[in-house]
Amino acid sequence: MNTDTTRQEPAGDWWTEAVIYQVYPRSFADSNGDGIGDLPGITARLDHLAELGVDALWLSPFYPSPQADAGYDVADYRDVDPLFGTLADADTMIAQAKARGLRVIVDLVPNHTSSAHxxxxxxxxxxxxxxxxxxxxxxxxxxxxxxxxxxxxxxxxxxxxxxxxxxxxxxxHLFDPGQPDLNWDNPEVRAEFLDVLRFWLDRGVDGFRVDVAHGLIKQADLADWREPQEILSGNEVDKPRPPMWDQDGVHEIYRDWRRLLDGYPGERILVAEAWVEPAERLARYVRPDEMHQAFNFEYLLASWTAPAQYAVITRSLEATDGVGAPTTWVLSNHDVVRHASRLGLPVGAPRPNGIGIGDPQPDAALGLRRARAATLLMLALPGSAYLYQGEELGLPEHTTLPDETRQDPTWERSGHTERGRDGCRVPIPWEADAPSYGFGPTDASWLPQPPIWAEYALDRQRGVPGSTYELYRTALRLRREHGLGAGPLRWLSSGDEALIFTNQDVTVLTNFGAAPVPLPAGAEVLVASAPLEADAVPTDVTVWYV
Structure with missing residues (x-):
């Protein structure tokens, strides 16, 4: 099948094609040895992000919190939890990031506060x-x-x-009892959050990732809903929506926020964490007077088959092109099983909410092979892309985390039926032979790190040809050099076995089939997710060539 889909080139604002790196503060770098990552630790590791080649970092919450849900239960939106440092540490981190050409996005949690607020x-x-x-x-x-x-x-x-x-x-409380939902029909709530936005904008942040962006407004009658509450369950535009999610009234809130951000210099942005389908509903969050980006979770959840990937990529580009916005691609974050493990499960298997001892275990080698191919495919797509800390090292999920160490409230509230998100939040490894693999100066780690972390450590991969870290660095450099974030995308083949498209002057081929796919004569390979076989692309490999 040959299909042409041309994406109109965006206006060129930084956020339309940026690669943004998610930092989960408690698991990135620990400066004081207490086993919990902190803001000074992030500042000390900013050179890693600059060398990697990303454009910005997004930080999960670091505000004062009882930590009932790892900081997404905010007790004070205008301060820093002592676990992570001080406001002065935040100011230093922002300044040091900007000195390296990195923009800074912070998390905002407006659907609920902490019960300690x-x-x-x-x-x-x-x-x-x-x-x-x-x-x-x-x-x-x-x-x-x-x-x-x-x-x-x-x-x-x-x-x-x-x-x-x-x-x-x-x-x-749509989440933990320690996270009571705010009433966004109350003008006082709306005024408070406009002031919170100003507080952080005045400190120099470049934008906000908005947690549960689709949940702020509830259906007025709070009607019963006997169906599953998940949004991501189909692609029908007019499908009835649960009364607690994706109500049309949320868009008025974000238009107010957009007007505020537009009054600040430097192209500040809003990013929606909105678990919304179909793509046409999600696109409403990024209309010209609302948010700038919305995470594409339908893409994150798509099966590893050529038809499924083609369908979600095409549908996503068409929907966001319809409102003049970029598509925002993502494969991993702090709420889902890392894609190096998720893709090691059988294609079509249900997506687990965490993996633990006794659960079906992913094929680690297959998962990493597919993850590298998926990442190279994603980074070649027009639009913006998000990376989750550690994926540039090929980190898998910690799938044998002892249950007694789990801290995600999902584990207890599900009656120990869902292991939850701790496995993707384990502190990342920097140095193979250092205490806590270089996470901090001691062996302390708020979640135990698996022994296999040593083989994934940054110092084992930096400068090593073919390592996952060097693959990411190369891909990010080539993405910038060839302008792949801007598009346009043109499909050359979208069959059952392989996807082939062009973006700018680069051709991208991902082989999902069992047989190798030959490269055209004279093709010059720019980068491949795994070694080629006699000028042919093996199974589960992506290649960029000119």
Whole structure:
């Protein structure tokens, strides 16, 4: 099958084709030996990001928090948790990043606060119906004496999405009970977050990754929803949406935020973490007066087959082109099994929420081979791309993490049926023979590192031809040199066995089939995800050539 799909070249703003690196602060670099990564540790490792060749870094939350959900339960949006350092450390990190030509994006968590936040503490002390409670979603229960939850909604982490207080009222938490949902119909909530945006913009950040961007507005009647609450379950544009996700009212909020950011110099951006399908619904978040980017989770979840990859790439480009926005590609993050392990599971197998002892184990060699091919395919696509810390080392999931060390609330709230996200959050290795593999100056590590980390350490890969680290460096350099982020993309072949397209002057071929695919005569190979076989591309390999 030969199909041509030409993507219009974007305007050229930095974010339309940037490669952005996610830093998970507690697992990146520990400066003081307490086993938890911190802001000074990040600052000390910024040269790694500059040498790798990324354009920006995005930091997961570092705000004061009881850490019920690894910092996504924020108690104060205008400070730094002592675990990670101080506001002065944040200022230093931002300045040092900019000195290296790196932009800085920080996480914003607007769907919920921590239960330790001063607002929620005031709500607990206040009467039902009081202004303090109207900042959150409080309701009376159903049934005799209101003993039943107000509706049947479930927490993303398992169990009911409501907790009852001693005075009889219930509060909504779509995640952990320590993460009460805010009431975004309240003008005071909207004004507070505009001020939080200003606080960090004034400190020099270049943008915000917005957590649960599709969840802020709930259907007004809080109706029961007896279907699964997942959004990513089909591609029908008019499919009924769960009353807690992707309500049209969220877009008014982001138009307000966009107006605020547009008043600042330097092209500050908003990035939506919105688990939304189909692509046409997701594209609404990146209309010209809303957000700049939205993570493409449909792409992250697509099967490793040529038809599935072709379909999601084509659909994604068409949807975002329709609103004049870039597509934002991603393969791993702090919430999913690392793609070096995920792709080592049988094609078509259900996507696990964590992998542990006793679970079906991925084929590590196959997973890494496919992960390298998938990354090279992704980095050749027009638009912006996100990398998750450690994937440039080929890190797999920690699939044998002892269950007693798990900290993700999913593990407990699911009744030990879902292992959760700890396996992708284990501190990364820098030096094979150092304490904690160079993560910090001691052996301390908030999650135990597996012995195999030594073979993935940066110092074992830097300067080694064919290593995953050098593959990433080469691909990022070539992506810049050839302008691949800008496009346009033109399909040459989208059959069942291989995908072939051109972007700028580069041809990209990924072989999903069992037989090698010959390269055309005279092809000059720029980079390949694995060695070629007599001028042919083996199974599960991507090559760029001119």
């Amino acid at each position: 001063r607002w929620f503490q005031a709500a607990l002390a206040a009467e039902p119906g009081s202004p303090d409670r109207q900042r959150y979603v409080f309701r009376d229960g159903k049934g005799p004496q209101g003993a039943e939850p107000p509706n049947d909604w479930r927490s993303v982490f398992g169990g009911p999405a409501w907790t009852r207080l001693p005075d009889g009222q219930w509060y909504l």
